[in-house]
Amino acid sequence: MKAAIVMHQSEDTKKLAKEVYEREWKSLVRIKETQELIETNRRLTERSRELSAMLLAGLATGFEIQE
Numbered sequence: 001m002k003a004a005i006v007m008h009q010s011e012d013t014k015k016l017a018k019e020v021y022e023r024e025w026k027s028l029v030r031i032k033e034t035q036e037l038i039e040t041n042r043r044l045t046e047r048s049r050e051l052s053a054m055l056l057a058g059l060a061t062g063f064e065i066q067e
Helices: 002-060
Strands: none
Touching: none
8 A cells, every 4th residue: 555655656746747847848948939039139120220320321421212
């Protein structure tokens, strides 16, 4: 009887450990995705600033934008 209780507790512990591991893994995946989004946003912001500067420089020199 005691062995059955120990086996049951062991299985419960394994199940809980697996759940914790899965949650941790999902959290790490979300962190990685967030880091990638932040980097993409940084690059897009930088490119937007470059294009704005080019546009302003063109307007300042009298460059006409053709449609």
